[in-house]
Amino acid sequence: xxxxxxxxxxxxxxxxxxxxxxxxxxxxxxxxxxxxxxxxxxxxxxxxxxxxxxxxxxxxxxxxxxxxxxxxxxxxxxxxxxxxxxxxxxxxxxxxxxxxxxxxxxxxxxx
Amino acid sequence: xxxxxxxxxxxxxxxxxxxxxxxxxxxxxxxxxxxxxxxxxxxxxxxxxxxxxxxxxxxxxxxxxxxxxxxxxxxxxxxxxxxxxxxxxxxxxxxxxxxxxxxxxxxxxxxxx
Numbered sequence: 001x002x003x004x005x006x007x008x009x010x011x012x013x014x015x016x017x018x019x020x021x022x023x024x025x026x027x028x029x030x031x032x033x034x035x036x037x038x039x040x041x042x043x044x045x046x047x048x049x050x051x052x053x054x055x056x057x058x059x060x061x062x063x064x065x066x067x068x069x070x071x072x073x074x075x076x077x078x079x080x081x082x083x084x085x086x087x088x089x090x091x092x093x094x095x096x097x098x099x100x101x102x103x104x105x106x107x108x109x110x111x
Numbered sequence: 112x113x114x115x116x117x118x119x120x121x122x123x124x125x126x127x128x129x130x131x132x133x134x135x136x137x138x139x140x141x142x143x144x145x146x147x148x149x150x151x152x153x154x155x156x157x158x159x160x161x162x163x164x165x166x167x168x169x170x171x172x173x174x175x176x177x178x179x180x181x182x183x184x185x186x187x188x189x190x191x192x193x194x195x196x197x198x199x200x201x202x203x204x205x206x207x208x209x210x211x212x213x214x215x216x217x218x219x220x221x222x223x224x
Contacts, residue, residue: 042216045212
């Protein structure tokens with residue numbers, strides 16, 4: 001299966017701390033995307049990193065991609081209570097137009 | 112506001128009922144998707160429409176019937192559902208069907224009695 005698998009399944013941190021979550025996948029990809037889902041809402045696209053990119057930043061988010069290890073990480077710096085959500089990675093395989101999502105990492109930021 | 116609107120937000124139905132879920136996108140996208148989200152499981156892709164043509168049916172039981180009358184509207188017709196079909200059903204759209212970021216609605220929470 002091409003599905004990304006996030007690790008850990010759940011993460012609890014104090015406000016102001018950094019949160020790091022990882023995604024592993026099995027086959028070659030075109031790009032990898034990270035999404036956030038707040039409770040009771042749909043997924044929101046955060047960032048896309050292409051297979052020829054190694055690192056990308058967007059505000060307090062930093063994404064890395066290591067295609068040799070077939071893994072990616074999402075770092076949220078200086079976390080806030082509003083960052084409490086589930087985070088999903090989605091992989092876009094080569095020669096495929098579909099995205100495959102993992103089961104997500106649930107992040108809780110304590111005030 | 113994501114530009115993708117789903118109605119209803121909540122739906123409770125018996126196994127013998129017939130109902131429909133509606134999705135509308137205001138983003139000018141050409142591809143639309145139905146996903147099923149169950150607790151602690153990866154998002155399951157159900158159907159993909161690209162320029163109103165169905166390009167993916169991910170082995171979905173026939174009790175789920177999609178309809179895409181135009182690029183802005185997507186329906187999921189439901190009949191004779193089973194308790195295991197209780198889940199959050201998410202609609203999404205993207206510019207086209209080519210690995211691009213998807214925009215999601217807030218979903219319909221479906222409960223089968």
